[in-house]
Amino acid sequence: MMIKLGRNFATKNLVPGKSVYGESLAKRKGGEFRSWDPKRSKVAAAMMKGMKIPLKENQMVLYLGVATGTTASHLSDLLTKGMLFGVDFAPRVLREFILLSEVRRNLVPIMADASKPQKYRWLVPNVDFMFQDVAQPNQAQILVRNAKIFLNKGGHIFVAVKSRSIDVTKKPGDVFKVFKKEIKEAGFTILDEKRLEPFEKDHLALLLKWK
Amino acid sequence: MVQLVKTPLGFFVVALKNQVVEFQETMGNPKDVATNLDFEYKKWEEAMRAKAYDSEEDCFLDPMKITGLIGIPEEKFLQASREVGLAAAKIAIKEHIGKDYLVVQAVGALDDLTKAINLLANRAMEWYGLHYPEFKEEDMEKYISGLLKHKRGISMGLEIDDRDLNSIRDYAEGITLLIKRKKLIETYIDKLMSELSPNVKALAGANLGARLISRAGSLKRLARLPASTIQVFGAEKALFKHLQKGVPPPKHGIIFQHNAISTAPKHNRGKLARTLAAKLAIAAKIDYYSGDFRQSLVDDWNARIKEVKKNVKN
Ligand SMILES: C[S@@+](CC[C@H](N)C(=O)[O-])C[C@H]1O[C@@H](n2cnc3c(N)ncnc32)[C@H](O)[C@@H]1O
Numbered sequence: 001m002m003i004k005l006g007r008n009f010a011t012k013n014l015v016p017g018k019s020v021y022g023e024s025l026a027k028r029k030g031g032e033f034r035s036w037d038p039k040r041s042k043v044a045a046a047m048m049k050g051m052k053i054p055l056k057e058n059q060m061v062l063y064l065g066v067a068t069g070t071t072a073s074h075l076s077d078l079l080t081k082g083m084l085f086g087v088d089f090a091p092r093v094l095r096e097f098i099l100l101s102e103v104r105r106n107l108v109p110i111m112a113d114a115s116k117p118q119k120y121r122w123l124v125p126n127v128d129f130m131f132q133d134v135a136q137p138n139q140a141q142i143l144v145r146n147a148k149i150f151l152n153k154g155g156h157i158f159v160a161v162k163s164r165s166i167d168v169t170k171k172p173g174d175v176f177k178v179f180k181k182e183i184k185e186a187g188f189t190i191l192d193e194k195r196l197e198p199f200e201k202d203h204l205a206l207l208l209k210w211k
Numbered sequence: 212m213v214q215l216v217k218t219p220l221g222f223f224v225v226a227l228k229n230q231v232v233e234f235q236e237t238m239g240n241p242k243d244v245a246t247n248l249d250f251e252y253k254k255w256e257e258a259m260r261a262k263a264y265d266s267e268e269d270c271f272l273d274p275m276k277i278t279g280l281i282g283i284p285e286e287k288f289l290q291a292s293r294e295v296g297l298a299a300a301k302i303a304i305k306e307h308i309g310k311d312y313l314v315v316q317a318v319g320a321l322d323d324l325t326k327a328i329n330l331l332a333n334r335a336m337e338w339y340g341l342h343y344p345e346f347k348e349e350d351m352e353k354y355i356s357g358l359l360k361h362k363r364g365i366s367m368g369l370e371i372d373d374r375d376l377n378s379i380r381d382y383a384e385g386i387t388l389l390i391k392r393k394k395l396i397e398t399y400i401d402k403l404m405s406e407l408s409p410n411v412k413a414l415a416g417a418n419l420g421a422r423l424i425s426r427a428g429s430l431k432r433l434a435r436l437p438a439s440t441i442q443v444f445g446a447e448k449a450l451f452k453h454l455q456k457g458v459p460p461p462k463h464g465i466i467f468q469h470n471a472i473s474t475a476p477k478h479n480r481g482k483l484a485r486t487l488a489a490k491l492a493i494a495a496k497i498d499y500y501s502g503d504f505r506q507s508l509v510d511d512w513n514a515r516i517k518e519v520k521k522n523v524k525n
Contacts, residue, residue, distance in 0.1 A: 083289050083292075083293070085292075085296075089500045089501065090500070091303070091304050092431070094300065094304060095304055098297065098300050098301060098304065101293075101297055101300075102297065105293075107293075108292060108293045108296040108297065109296060109297060109300040110296060110299075110300060111299075111300050111303040111304060113500060113501045116501070117271075118270075118271070121270070121271055121272075121274070122216075122217040122218055122219070122274055123219060123274070123292050123295070123296045123299075124274070124292070125273050125274060125275030125276070125285075125288070125289075125292075126273045126275070126276070149271050
């Protein structure tokens, strides 16, 4: 369940009493809610800019570049009957996400390189929703590979694109154009797109649908 | 045609049209399952090959669908996936974090031992030199072992009796223990490097590779450094001079110790050092982030050495 708490969105805390990354907690009708900081989470930033995320409580989710799980913790609040598989290849950040997964029953941590989905296919079923925030030059390629293997027909993808990680020398607008072209050619439909200013500089969030 | 499918609940052999030919349940708690999985998988692969199964390279079948084929409910799959996944992630983290700090300490210990051995061996040389000045050996370790083998003989040096000689020998024995320690640590570093940083080791050798990690502070930091920094590691003084006074930049730091570079003609060393540094930068990233061994890095590096050599001849 999600409500507005002041200007921010907030998700109903799956583990009442616990704040994950220092976000504020507030009791409202229906329980305790965690404020979703758009400066810390690109999904929250995109929602603040008007993007609607069609995530349902019983869905399977694959999250590439889950890091410490700041964003994933809110998705975990929403997925009361679902499961989120979070992939990251950096041990230092994944350590935090493991701790989070121990207290949240719908999270599965995976230490792996997202460009090698064969390494984690054995754990992950087909999913309805993918999130990707890896900040890598080859992130379009990584996205397509994973979608082909894991994403159900009609499934959705939220992807954050940071132009500086793809090409520092080009203008953000041009980098985004190339990225969108690549994505469309791979068979995705772009349902919505939002620049993330003022929360993040030179970032684009895309909501995609798979064939 | 059949496929071998690994799942957190067990191994499946699946034929076309999703027919389960074989199923072996994994046993034990999630930690045991996660620990043994890779090993079990290899065993299965071999068994399949022996039976002349035509198995596919990578399997991308949905593991939840496969477990569903034999009536396992989705909830049970998801629970197993979470528990085994958590255990596997913890194991992966344990394997990744910390070993590089062991390398850093071991390299430090090695250097301390080398210094101590040199210091003590120098004393032994002076001491024994009183009696036997004709005996010369550049390498300290060889000097010590030579000293211990010598019988007292005729020499232009000082006449000494058994008591004098035994004192010197006792002292030298102590040094040989340190030399043995040093060899053991070298072997230890070699093993650590194979596990922790196989790609860097393959390119630079265990000792030099360990030194690079030690210089950087950790494998993580080495993995984040650009090739240009790795190239001048250990030549910080020269680099500083270059930045301050505009003298030419150093071409190579400790990677100069690499056999292929130190034995190359002077004018080629810069070229080789640049290539090696670039390969090492990639190798450290692979070692830190994925841990797979990539033969092509070494092959490329060897090809480059050949190429540079050839250009010299022509
Ligand atoms: C910008 S952070 C993600 C922040 C996170 N999405 C959140 O909102 O809480 C990017 C993460 O992607 C990870 N990453 C980058 N490339 C990756 C790859 N090829 N495979 C797995 N993880 C990757 C990095 O380790 C880093 O933790």
